[in-house]
Amino acid sequence: MDIFNLIFSFLYQFGDAFAFLVLSACGLAVIFGMMGVINLAHGEFIMCGAYVSTSAVHAGLPLPLAIVAGAVAAGIAGMIVELLVIRPLYQRPLDTIVATWGISMIVTQGTLIVLGPSMQGVGTPFGSFTMGGYSYSVYRVILMIAAIGTLALLWLMFTRTRFGLLSRATIQVPHVAEAMGVNTNLIYSVTFGLGAGLAGLAGGLYAPTMTLVPTMGASFMVEAFVTVVVGGADIFLGTAPAAAILGVIKAALTGWQGQLAGQIGLLIAVIIVIRILPRGISGKILKERA
Amino acid sequence: MSILETRKLNKHFGGLHVTGNVDFTLQTGEMHCLIGPNGAGKSTFFRLILGEHQPDSGQILLAGEDITRAKSFQRIRKGISVKFQVPGIFKELSTRQNLVIALQHHVPAGMLREEVDRLLEFLKLSGDQAQLAGNLSHGQKQWLEIGMAIALKPRLLLLDEPTAGMTPDETHATGEMLHRLNAEGMTVLAVEHDMAFVRQIAHRVTVLHLGKVFAQGSIDDITADPRVARIYLGEVDA
Amino acid sequence: MAEQSRLRAALRLVEGPQTIGRGPRFWAGFLVVLACACAYPMFADSYDVGNNVYFFNWLFMAMGLSLIWGYGGSLSFGQTAFFGVAGYCYGVLTINLGDAYGLTLLSLVLAVGFSAVFAAVLGYFLFFGRINGVFLGIVSLSVTLVLERFMAQTAGPQWAIGSARLNGFNGMGGMPSLTIPWPGGDIVLFPDLPLYYLTLALLVVVYLALRMLVNSRFGNVLVAIRENPQRAEMLGYDIRKFQLGGFVIGSALAGLSGVLYTSWGNYITPASMGMTAAALPIVWVAVGGRSDLTTTLVGTLAVLIVFQMLTIHGSQYALVVMGILLVLTVLVAPRGIVMGIVDAAGRLTRRKEVR
Numbered sequence: 001m002d003i004f005n006l007i008f009s010f011l012y013q014f015g016d017a018f019a020f021l022v023l024s025a026c027g028l029a030v031i032f033g034m035m036g037v038i039n040l041a042h043g044e045f046i047m048c049g050a051y052v053s054t055s056a057v058h059a060g061l062p063l064p065l066a067i068v069a070g071a072v073a074a075g076i077a078g079m080i081v082e083l084l085v086i087r088p089l090y091q092r093p094l095d096t097i098v099a100t101w102g103i104s105m106i107v108t109q110g111t112l113i114v115l116g117p118s119m120q121g122v123g124t125p126f127g128s129f130t131m132g133g134y135s136y137s138v139y140r141v142i143l144m145i146a147a148i149g150t151l152a153l154l155w156l157m158f159t160r161t162r163f164g165l166l167s168r169a170t171i172q173v174p175h176v177a178e179a180m181g182v183n184t185n186l187i188y189s190v191t192f193g194l195g196a197g198l199a200g201l202a203g204g205l206y207a208p209t210m211t212l213v214p215t216m217g218a219s220f221m222v223e224a225f226v227t228v229v230v231g232g233a234d235i236f237l238g239t240a241p242a243a244a245i246l247g248v249i250k251a252a253l254t255g256w257q258g259q260l261a262g263q264i265g266l267l268i269a270v271i272i273v274i275r276i277l278p279r280g281i282s283g284k285i286l287k288e289r290a
Numbered sequence: 291m292s293i294l295e296t297r298k299l300n301k302h303f304g305g306l307h308v309t310g311n312v313d314f315t316l317q318t319g320e321m322h323c324l325i326g327p328n329g330a331g332k333s334t335f336f337r338l339i340l341g342e343h344q345p346d347s348g349q350i351l352l353a354g355e356d357i358t359r360a361k362s363f364q365r366i367r368k369g370i371s372v373k374f375q376v377p378g379i380f381k382e383l384s385t386r387q388n389l390v391i392a393l394q395h396h397v398p399a400g401m402l403r404e405e406v407d408r409l410l411e412f413l414k415l416s417g418d419q420a421q422l423a424g425n426l427s428h429g430q431k432q433w434l435e436i437g438m439a440i441a442l443k444p445r446l447l448l449l450d451e452p453t454a455g456m457t458p459d460e461t462h463a464t465g466e467m468l469h470r471l472n473a474e475g476m477t478v479l480a481v482e483h484d485m486a487f488v489r490q491i492a493h494r495v496t497v498l499h500l501g502k503v504f505a506q507g508s509i510d511d512i513t514a515d516p517r518v519a520r521i522y523l524g525e526v527d528a
Numbered sequence: 529m530a531e532q533s534r535l536r537a538a539l540r541l542v543e544g545p546q547t548i549g550r551g552p553r554f555w556a557g558f559l560v561v562l563a564c565a566c567a568y569p570m571f572a573d574s575y576d577v578g579n580n581v582y583f584f585n586w587l588f589m590a591m592g593l594s595l596i597w598g599y600g601g602s603l604s605f606g607q608t609a610f611f612g613v614a615g616y617c618y619g620v621l622t623i624n625l626g627d628a629y630g631l632t633l634l635s636l637v638l639a640v641g642f643s644a645v646f647a648a649v650l651g652y653f654l655f656f657g658r659i660n661g662v663f664l665g666i667v668s669l670s671v672t673l674v675l676e677r678f679m680a681q682t683a684g685p686q687w688a689i690g691s692a693r694l695n696g697f698n699g700m701g702g703m704p705s706l707t708i709p710w711p712g713g714d715i716v717l718f719p720d721l722p723l724y725y726l727t728l729a730l731l732v733v734v735y736l737a738l739r740m741l742v743n744s745r746f747g748n749v750l751v752a753i754r755e756n757p758q759r760a761e762m763l764g765y766d767i768r769k770f771q772l773g774g775f776v777i778g779s780a781l782a783g784l785s786g787v788l789y790t791s792w793g794n795y796i797t798p799a800s801m802g803m804t805a806a807a808l809p810i811v812w813v814a815v816g817g818r819s820d821l822t823t824t825l826v827g828t829l830a831v832l833i834v835f836q837m838l839t840i841h842g843s844q845y846a847l848v849v850m851g852i853l854l855v856l857t858v859l860v861a862p863r864g865i866v867m868g869i870v871d872a873a874g875r876l877t878r879r880k881e882v883r
Contacts, residue, residue, distance in 0.1 A: 036662075038665070040669075085855060088859060089859070094603055094662070095862060097665060098603075098854065098858050099855050099858040101605075101807055101810060101854065102811075102851040102853075103851065105807055105847050106851035106855070107851075108804075108847075109844065109845075109847035215803065221669075221670070222673050225667070225670045260678060263677065264674060267674050270667065271653045274654070274659055274663065340762070362762065363764050363765055363767070366761075366762055367764045371762070374758075374762075378756055378758060380755035380759065381755060382755055391748045391749065391760075394748060395764055395765070399537065435759075438759075442763065
């Protein structure tokens with residue numbers, strides 16, 4: 001019985017870590033995988049999702065709808081940013097990183113000025129359940145399901161829809177796609193919006209579990225970066241397995257030494273991984289297959 | 291005496307064999323051209339020699355020394371040098387600076403200025419030495435990169451389509467320059483499509499097709515071989 | 529004789545293809561600026577002078593980033609990690625060793641050395657793993673963010689090294705200032721005239737030394753790697769070693785900034801390694817013109833002063849302005865604003881000469 005509880009506890013920890021890694025990274029990975037752009041304002045899109053969904057709950061919207069509203073708001077914000085700042089910089093990926101950092105500074109500080117140092121949260125819903133004397137949060141389990149659901153939806157979107165087909169064609173051979181009449185500008189814009197929307201979704205989903213402050217995005221950044229670096233450019237072959245592997249490391253270290261040890265462990269893992277697999281897991285898999 | 295030898299060199303990406311059991315020998319002092327239709331594995335073969343790809347199996351020997359596991363820069367130091375197909379130059383640096391970087395590795399500080407001047411003269415780039423290399427004409431960029439490659443005084447010079455985009459006059463002049471360098475003892479291996487140029491420089495020609503050595507011989511043998519003509523028309527499978 | 533000529537050859541490298549500014553006119557201007565900087569304390573309150581050393585403290589980190597990013601082409605977003613590590617290291621060492629016998633100077637050297645070793649270990653994994661620009665940036669940023677979070681939770685009394693309490697989020701204080709042992713009474717470098725002149729001297733030395741470095745063979749290879757790493761390798765250079773070398777030197781300079789800052793304010797906090805702190809060096813260097821030491825120096829100083837004025841007059845808007853400045857620089861003057869002005873001036877004078 002004790003063994004069972006131990007295993008369940010570890011699985012719960014793992015699922016929690018996995019969900020956090022997947023949700024915080026997939027928006028970053030979509031944009032990076034498709035456009036080669038590392039969006040340093042990623043954390044601010046997460047913050048945007050969290051703030052909008054929380055405000056929506058305060059305004060009386062039910063939580064699931066509020067989360068969707070947060071994601072949509074972040075997605076729209078992403079498309080605006082893409083249009084104004086990212087589009088002129090397609091040929092200069094390194095400059096894009098620097099520019100998105102500028103946006104991050106503007107948004108973080110702007111939010112502080114306009115909305116103040118913190119926003120009242122909504123509290124974690126659904127309470128908790130106990131098993132073998134330990135209590136677990138129901139909402140965290142929902143987050144795990146949400147992470148898997150998000151991956152499934154993205155899979156369907158990229159493999160079964162016209163947008164998915166066109167966008168994959170656009171990454172692989174942009175000029176051919178263009179010659180075939182694909183509006184690559186539109187594809188990039190929608191992709192960036194999608195990535196920002198996913199970030200907003202992560203923000204909305206985690207908003208009930210965190211303190212809402214303008215700098216909250218930064219607390220997602222390390223996990224998101226690490227997952228994308230380990231995973232490489234492909235979200236399904238990279239981000240998801242990376243999140244699974246890193247989830248084990250994080251869960252084990254967090255269970256053993258606490259939150260911070262988990263994070264330091266992740267960072268050390270990533271530094272070692274890049275020494276072995278410079279292009280991440282998906283780079284390795286794709287190289288084997290190509 | 292062979293300067294370069296590959297033994298059963300294999301490289302595949304997934305299921306596709308890009309080079310399959312390539313046994314290839316290059317004699318010291320030879321000028322040798324590699325030809326073959328697109329996708330024949332010429333570029334991959336070059337990358338294997340340069341160490342940009344690791345072979346799945348097989349060996350690469352430079353003057354008898356096994357360099358299969360050596361890093362790219364180590365192979366260069368052992369006497370290989372390369373000119374890429376797309377001019378690989380330092381665009382934002384001056385033409386002179388490009389050559390300084392190529393030469394400073396083995397030329398002592400006191401002689402550097404003289405050596406750079408001599409090389410600029412040789413390449414007919416003295417007048418443009420202050421220009422950013424990115425602003426040179428396409429032919430001049432090709433020459434500059436050839437200059438950087440020969441600045442290392444290599445034993446073996448690899449050229450990937452050295453005359454692509456050159457005018458016929460420039461192509462001919464390049465050929466003459468290669469003959470001069472060859473006379474001084476440099477072995478040359480070039481991937482080339484321009485048959486007139488191949489005829490101008492090559493002692494021997496190797497045809498690669500589907501990752502395998504398909505035919506080898508003098509340019510006259512090769513052009514007289516009906517099977518070679520057919521692979522260019524896509525009629526032979528292997 | 530041979531040594532003398534070698535020295536002369538090294539000194540000649542202060543001018544070269546990799547640095548803007550040559551000839552008597554440039555150096556005359558340089559001397560005028562230097563003379564103004566030396567004379568400034570005569571016309572100002574010594575309290576202000578001490579405060580303004582603050583600006584100098586950051587310039588070392590900025591020049592180091594210019595070396596790594598502008599010359600070497602590797603984006604490091606985490607220079608603050610080395611700043612913070614060296615700052616904390618200086619604090620821990622001096623609190624334990626005290627300030628007698630020039631031990632603070634030893635601590636300075638050890639702290640900078642420690643940050644260099646840290647950079648060497650991290651850089652080994654990055655460059656020998658052949659990490660490209662994007663990943664290098666985010667890994668280094670992750671490192672500094674994790675360090676910030678680590679230091680922020682060191683609040684309890686169990687987090688102490690010797691007699692130095694790390695003090696978590698509030699930061700570590702109470703370390704002695706740099707002190708020069710002197711017969712007849714040590715000179716304590718409080719934010720005052722002696723510190724001003726010492727920092728200025730250090731700045732001039734580092735600036736000139738870096739100019740020589742980037743115009744040397746090492747610098748040639750560094751810019752070659754920035755322009756075309758494949759070609760550089762195919763000229764026989766082990767590019768990983770050069771990248772690592774540049775990274776370690778640049779990071780040690782960030783460490784030097786960290787020590788000077790800590791000694792200047794007797795204070796260091798985890799926030800000095802946070803997201804905002806990490807962004808600021810990028811702003812200074814990008815706005816000035818990262819690919820040249822002089823434009824970096826001028827740009828950094830200008831941005832720092834503007835930032836300070838904004839903080840005084842409209843505190844909270846300063847960071848927003850910095851963000852806008854960064855975005856606009858990237859969009860409008862990708863080579864940097866100071867560099868843009870230099871280019872424009874160069875074009876004007878050249879046109880005149882043609883006429």
